[in-house]
Amino acid sequence: MEPLQSATMRSDTRHAENSFGRTSLTDPVTDPGYSVRGAPDDSYFRLVEDLPAAIYTTDAHGRVTMFNRKAAELWGREPEIGADLWCGSWKIFRSDAVTPLPLDECPMAVAVRERRAIVGDEILVERPDGSRRNVLPHPRPMFDAAGAFIGAVNMLIDITDRRQIELALRESDQRFRTMFNQAAVGICIVDGDGRLLEVNDRMCQIVGRSKEELVTMTCQSLTHPDDWAGNVELVEKVHRRELHEFSIEKRYLRRDGSWVWVNVSVAPLHDDSNRPHQLVAIVEDISERRSFNAELQRQVTERTAELEHAHRRLRERERLAAMGTLSAGLGHDLANLIMPLRAHLDAMALSRSQEDLAVEIEAVRRGLDYLRRLSVGLRQMAVDITAEPNSHEYTDLTVWWSEAEGVFKATLPRGMRLNSRIPADLPLCALGKTQLTQVIFNLMQNAAEALAHRADGQVCFWAERDPAAAGSIRIGVTDNGPGMDPEVLSRCFEPYFSTKGPSISTGMGLGFVRSVVMSAGGTVTAHSTIGNGATLVITAPSVERSEATRGDCVRAVISLASPRQTSLAIAVFDALGVTVCTNGDGARAQIWVAASAPTDQVSAFLNASASRCVILWQDPPAEETVSAVADAGRIIYCGSNPDTLAIRSCFKRATRLVASPHVGKEFP
Amino acid sequence: MTVSESLVDVVVVDDNDLIGHSVKRWLSDCAGYRFLGSYKTAEAAMLSFKSVQPTVVIMDVNIPGSDPFKALRQMSAHYPHIRVVMLSGHPESRHVAKALDCGAVGYIVKDEGMPHIMDLIRRAVEGEVVLSQTAKDSLARSG
Numbered sequence: 140m141e142p143l144q145s146a147t148m149r150s151d152t153r154h155a156e157n158s159f160g161r162t163s164l165t166d167p168v169t170d171p172g173y174s175v176r177g178a179p180d181d182s183y184f185r186l187v188e189d190l191p192a193a194i195y196t197t198d199a200h201g202r203v204t205m206f207n208r209k210a211a212e213l214w215g216r217e218p219e220i221g222a223d224l225w226c227g228s229w230k231i232f233r234s235d236a237v238t239p240l241p242l243d244e245c246p247m248a249v250a251v252r253e254r255r256a257i258v259g260d261e262i263l264v265e266r267p268d269g270s271r272r273n274v275l276p277h278p279r280p281m282f283d284a285a286g287a288f289i290g291a292v293n294m295l296i297d298i299t300d301r302r303q304i305e306l307a308l309r310e311s312d313q314r315f316r317t318m319f320n321q322a323a324v325g326i327c328i329v330d331g332d333g334r335l336l337e338v339n340d341r342m343c344q345i346v347g348r349s350k351e352e353l354v355t356m357t358c359q360s361l362t363h364p365d366d367w368a369g370n371v372e373l374v375e376k377v378h379r380r381e382l383h384e385f386s387i388e389k390r391y392l393r394r395d396g397s398w399v400w401v402n403v404s405v406a407p408l409h410d411d412s413n414r415p416h417q418l419v420a421i422v423e424d425i426s427e428r429r430s431f432n433a434e435l436q437r438q439v440t441e442r443t444a445e446l447e448h449a450h451r452r453l454r455e456r457e458r459l460a461a462m463g464t465l466s467a468g469l470g471h472d473l474a475n476l477i478m479p480l481r482a483h484l485d486a487m488a489l490s491r492s493q494e495d496l497a498v499e500i501e502a503v504r505r506g507l508d509y510l511r512r513l514s515v516g517l518r519q520m521a522v523d524i525t526a527e528p529n530s531h532e533y534t535d536l537t538v539w540w541s542e543a544e545g546v547f548k549a550t551l552p553r554g555m556r557l558n559s560r561i562p563a564d565l566p567l568c569a570l571g572k573t574q575l576t577q578v579i580f581n582l583m584q585n586a587a588e589a590l591a592h593r594a595d596g597q598v599c600f601w602a603e604r605d606p607a608a609a610g611s612i613r614i615g616v617t618d619n620g621p622g623m624d625p626e627v628l629s630r631c632f633e634p635y636f637s638t639k640g641p642s643i644s645t646g647m648g649l650g651f652v653r654s655v656v657m658s659a660g661g662t663v664t665a666h667s668t669i670g671n672g673a674t675l676v677i678t679a680p681s682v683e684r685s686e687a688t689r690g691d692c693v694r695a696v697i698s699l700a701s702p703r704q705t706s707l708a709i710a711v712f713d714a715l716g717v718t719v720c721t722n723g724d725g726a727r728a729q730i731w732v733a734a735s736a737p738t739d740q741v742s743a744f745l746n747a748s749a750s751r752c753v754i755l756w757q758d759p760p761a762e763e764t765v766s767a768v769a770d771a772g773r774i775i776y777c778g779s780n781p782d783t784l785a786i787r788s789c790f791k792r793a794t795r796l797v798a799s800p801h802v803g804k805e806f807p
Numbered sequence: 808m809t810v811s812e813s814l815v816d817v818v819v820v821d822d823n824d825l826i827g828h829s830v831k832r833w834l835s836d837c838a839g840y841r842f843l844g845s846y847k848t849a850e851a852a853m854l855s856f857k858s859v860q861p862t863v864v865i866m867d868v869n870i871p872g873s874d875p876f877k878a879l880r881q882m883s884a885h886y887p888h889i890r891v892v893m894l895s896g897h898p899e900s901r902h903v904a905k906a907l908d909c910g911a912v913g914y915i916v917k918d919e920g921m922p923h924i925m926d927l928i929r930r931a932v933e934g935e936v937v938l939s940q941t942a943k944d945s946l947a948r949s950g
Contacts, residue, residue, distance in 0.1 A: 511918055515941075571948065706936035707907060714943035783904035787946060 215266025250278035325422030363390035516546035589620030849878030883910025900949035
């Protein structure tokens, strides 16, 4: 290494004249008059002074002969002109930032010694305060006009900021790579055409494929065909910027041909012009979750089925128990009926006078009437209890009791008395006949069981107007049994609660009663004290007979082409209690049944004062035809070739529409 | 001449002989009606149609070994002028509806007295679609 040059060397005028000459030194930061050190004071040197890059020169021995402001800033010090060798920095390192670089091996020293330009050797300069700068030196040898080597000039490019950005980017990229590769979810980057550009390890695991294979595939080739359409639609929305991101559950094709359920969350990656050009997809394997859900669903379905089955068995048991009671009582009643019938027939055979014969015939007729009532009552019992109750059915309790009484008597133990108290002017009850029979049968059975050991057992069926509410009726079953204590009374409607033990009762009887009554808009209550029997009271909506028979006033006019269709329509309307108009009173019809009709005729009918709705024996017309009619909601279409079910359904809708108070208000 | 003024020929299809006997007995007192015969199956009845075709067939819904609805469709297709009235102990609406859909012109539940049954048959012969009260109730109650 060359020794440091003395101060006399710095004032070497030859070098000063050939390079920059000036030697004045001031503070590079604070002195506004600071300028190129060692340089002649002219415009050329001021230009160098103002350059944004650090520039300095040395003589042929490597001694610093000139430096500008940027150079001093870069080094963090001012070298002594003519004394400092190779550069103004005291400490430099190789680009690895660890290995010290001796000053006499720095790029400027090499350029001076070897008299050639050095390019691209990055170094680190450490300032006196310890801070470091990344520098790219560009030393070049200088020669005079005669070609003699007179020194070197070095431009130092401070690339510290660039290096820091690069480092930050590298660190960021590294962090992303780490996250990308080690993520617990699959990640893939997809281009605008759906090609997979990059995938991580987890993604490979999920679909059982290598990265090399995956980057040759597209999203479509990976996705189940049934899931693709929905996927494409969402992606297009993202590209159109209608959607910022989305998630979708779909199936991916694994290498082994199986399908794996995944949840894919997709978000766009934007290019420089902020347009979405790629997509990043986070892929989560949800097979387990789905199979867990499916298993859960299966278990719920299984348990529900088991519960329903158990419930059904309970109901069946309840019904079987009822049928057993019924059969026993009925067998006895029928035997009692057959015997007198045969006796009367025998008497008829022996009758000598017409009067005697008439008496016997009347007796047989009465027996048969009783048999018929038994048959009707039994049928009411036999109807499926799960069937939907007819919400429009009202029951005349007097008529119903005459049919059902025989069955109830047959089910009560021998010797037990059955009384009834039904006023003649009672309104009609909103419970259908079948529901009423089943409900009262249950209550009677409870009463009979309570009276099992009583010789003077009595059950009374009674009904009355509800004194507390108009439009309501109270129906009760009262027994003179032992009664219920307060605890039993409070729990008697609970499902499965029974005081009779599981071998006798399912505990569902009163629960069933309550559900049937409630579905008809009624309530059921129990009243009892120990030793004073029990009364179960049903409160149900009722209608006065005059109101209930209003349906008789509903009139329909039928104009169908086919005689059979007309006959069928008349029969169904008749069953629903609707009167079919003859030609004379057709103008008073509320319902018009037509094969098909022009829009203006339909409108005219609907606008007539008495009319309520039209049943058209045709398929629904086009939308514009419907919209042409003012009140299209009152047009019912039967279809062009309806079966009985379709006809009944349409006619029931029509009768409901006619009975609707809403329609009545609209068309007074 | 109206239908009611001409002779109405009646065939009964029911496995219970008592029904055939009852109808025969009752028709013997009804002017204008002629009892052609009683058959235990619809197929046997249809065989007889080759020689004499009745005006009306009174048929049970539940005939062991025979599908009355299938027979009903065949009768409606091959002998559309024969009016078939179902006479059944089954009041369920599904039977009523199916019978009407298969071409029956009436459904009478067997809880009616003979005078009323004969009145319904007369109306069916005259062109009405007839339902006994129990059949009507069943149809009105069902969905």
